[in-house]
Amino acid sequence: MTVDERRAWEIVLAHIEDDLLGGRLKPGDRLPGERALATELGVGRSSVREAIRVLEVLGLVRTNVGSGPTAGAIIVALPGGGMSALMRLQVAAQGFPVADIVKTRLVLETAVAAELADAVLSAALLHPDRRDPDLGRCAQLLDAMDAPGLSEDEFLTLDAAFHLSLAEACGNQVVIATMAGLRSAIEGYVRAGVERLASWPDTSARLRAEHRGILAAIEAADPTGAHDLVHAHISGYYAETRLTPASR
Amino acid sequence: MTVDERRAWEIVLAHIEDDLLGGRLKPGDRLPGERALATELGVGRSSVREAIRVLEVLGLVRTNVGSGPTAGAIIVALPGGGMSALMRLQVAAQGFPVADIVKTRLVLETAVAAELADAVLSAALLHPDRRDPDLGRCAQLLDAMDAPGLSEDEFLTLDAAFHLSLAEACGNQVVIATMAGLRSAIEGYVRAGVERLASWPDTSARLRAEHRGILAAIEAADPTGAHDLVHAHISGYYAETRLTPASR
DNA sequence: GGGCGTGCTGTGGTCTGACCACACAGCTTA
DNA sequence: TAAGCTGTGTGGTCAGACCACAGCACGCCC
Known part of the structure; x- marks a missing residue:
């Protein structure tokens, strides 16, 4: 009792x-x-x-x-929603500094890209005829981002979807949910950061080119190349929007 | 209205x-x-x-x-508790495969170790006289793990604290909370895995030696060394306890 | 006989009111 | 002065009531 x-x-x-x-x-x-x-x-x-x-x-x-x-x-x-709510609220309550969110995203996404490239390499050895199926959706999103007349909001939505699709291609549920949460936590900051850009068309074009480069490195089974390109892509974007200095 | x-x-x-x-x-x-x-x-x-x-x-x-x-x-x-609850329940509900938890931990902790080594390198350049303060707690925990007569449970608790202290030394709140959550999510599996070990004293000694090696690599400002040692440490342990094959 | 409508039933969603244990603050009392 | 007591506001919990909703079975109508 x-x-x-x-x-x-x-x-x-x-x-x-x-x-x-x-x-x-x-x-x-x-x-x-x-x-x-x-x-x-x-x-x-x-x-x-x-x-x-x-x-x-x-x-x-x-x-x-x-x-x-x-x-x-x-x-x-479905862990996505929970992770997003957790991280979003923790950022709002200043438990998670935005800079830490960005750094974590950097670590995870570079690892994802490198692992995807590794997987392509292994797959090529086992099935030289077959192209990796999971990367098709990534490519589709990149094509969609090339559509003319895309608004900034639509572009950012596709951008988020592309980055998430990389994690999904990797197949790690924890990483997928975490990446989705990290993204949603800084969603507001990203959208606000666009306002501070010098030239949206220039930035948009650069982002699209970098995306193509990342996907190309993955499909070329180049782990270190994919790793470095993702690193440059993410840290470069946040530096440009001046997100990190004013963060926290 | x-x-x-x-x-x-x-x-x-x-x-x-x-x-x-x-x-x-x-x-x-x-x-x-x-x-x-x-x-x-x-x-x-x-x-x-x-x-x-x-x-x-x-x-x-x-x-x-x-x-x-x-x-x-x-x-x-305080994000730790929320992250732990989220990951623990997602594992229980089979939303997070245990293998994905382990892989994510591998990615994050290797990155943490490498970054710590980098930080030691930078600090040595700026303040050659000062030893890194945040690694003191890590060393203390390793000393505590050398105490004779430690039960398996006590050892595992210290082990978890050591790994978490690495993330804490890194200072990234998101990584700290995530690592704590990942650990707590597989806590039960880790403790169950100990039962399947051939020899606990042997494994315990090996783990302690590996911990020392990791910390030494960090303090020696050797990022790639620290990265590889953490990788071997974590993947080796889970392989030994046969956690990954039977997981999910 | 087949099709359709209607009420029944069980679900979560919400509100209200009530009571409890608790902890502090200020007053009363010895 | 110091000890004790009471008032008050807090979260914690429960019980009961009502609502909107969705499916299902029954019975009616053609």
């Missing part, structure tokens, strides 16, 4: 985590209803709701109203 | 985020009371509580009951 000193919603959270670890809950499964969970765990429904709200923000469940098989809280395990 | 289609707790969350971005809330500040926030935003107190719960899990606020200056929800912006 020990007293459970945890708060009620922590009990609910721990119970659900335990079910996940024990395999009693898998992606695609539905959580018990809020009322059922409340009575089962001996807590109030509001406490259950607080726990589910946390899971929802962290990207673990998706809630739907109504009835039928799609209703209720469903395990989805 | 457009209808706000967001859910009530999202309104609260957005309002607080806006206050953070607008500088009306800073670390150390107290949030308005739950009841005040509810009436101010025109929502129920339970919705306010759901939003604050999210902020608490993400590591943005700390709540205290009672009265006085320490009571209420206080902005703290």
Whole structure:
């Protein structure tokens, strides 16, 4: 008869985590209803709701109203949203300096590019006839960025998608989610930085050329080249928008 | 008079985020009371509580009951806890494969080690007399790991602290929080992996020697050496505990 | 017999009110 | 002066009520 000193919603959270670890809950499964969970765990429904709200923000469940098989809280395990919310709010609360966000992005994305080039190299040895399939989407995005009359907002959206597509081609879920979070955390700063550019057409053209260069280095199975090009691309852009000096 | 289609707790969350971005809330500040926030935003107190719960899990606020200056929800912006919860739950829900966690850790920690070595190099040029202060804690932890009679659990705790201290010496808040999250996400797997080791004393001795080597390379201002040693250390350990093959 | 509409039912979303434990602050009292 | 007490505001929790919504089964109508 020990007293459970945890708060009620922590009990609910721990119970659900335990079910996940024990395999009693898998992606695609539905959580018990809020009322059922409340009575089962001996807590109030509001406490259950607080726990589910946390899971929802962290990207673990998706809630739907109504009835039928799609209703209720469903395990989805999509880390992107949670990582974005976490990093965005931490930047807002000054827990994450913008400069650190940029540096981390630099580390991760250079590693991603180098690993992609390595993968191309390995694939070429095993299947000399086949072209890497995952890089197709990256190329498509670059083509889309060449469309004339693109607004700055549209360009930046495609730019973000391209960088994310590199991580996706790499296939590492953690890196994908982290990159998405890092990007969304500094989204506002990036868009504000465009205003300070001397010439948007010039910068846009340079960015597109650098993107092509990065993709070319990857497809040429040149890890160090891809690494260095990404490094120059990212640090150069942030230097140009004067993001880092005024950051924090 | 457009209808706000967001859910009530999202309104609260957005309002607080806006206050953070607008500088009306800073670390150390107290949030308005739950009841005040509810009436101010025109929502129920339970919705306010759901939003604050999210902020608490993400590591943005700390709540205290009672009265006085320490009571209420206080902005703290400590990202470690939130990142750990996010990654731990994503691993539990199979959104993050363990192998991807390990790979990400490999990328980040090798970069951290290389950057630290670089920093030592720069510092030596500027202040040839002064030894790097932030590496002192790393060395202390290594000394603690040499203590005889250390249990496996204690050793692993010190091991985790050492690796985290490297990130802390680097000073990048994002990397620190991410590394802490990655570690906690696979904490259970690491402890389980120890059971499968052929000989704990042998492994422990090897790990300690590798730690010394890493720190020595950093203090010798050898970026590539530190990078490679960290790479071998981490990938070697996970290979030995057979963590990666059975993962996911 | 087949198609369609309608109510039933269960879901999450929200609000209200109430009570509790807690911690500080100021007052009262010895 | 010092110890104790009470008031007040805080988050923590619960219970109950109502709403909008979506599916489903029943029954009606053609």
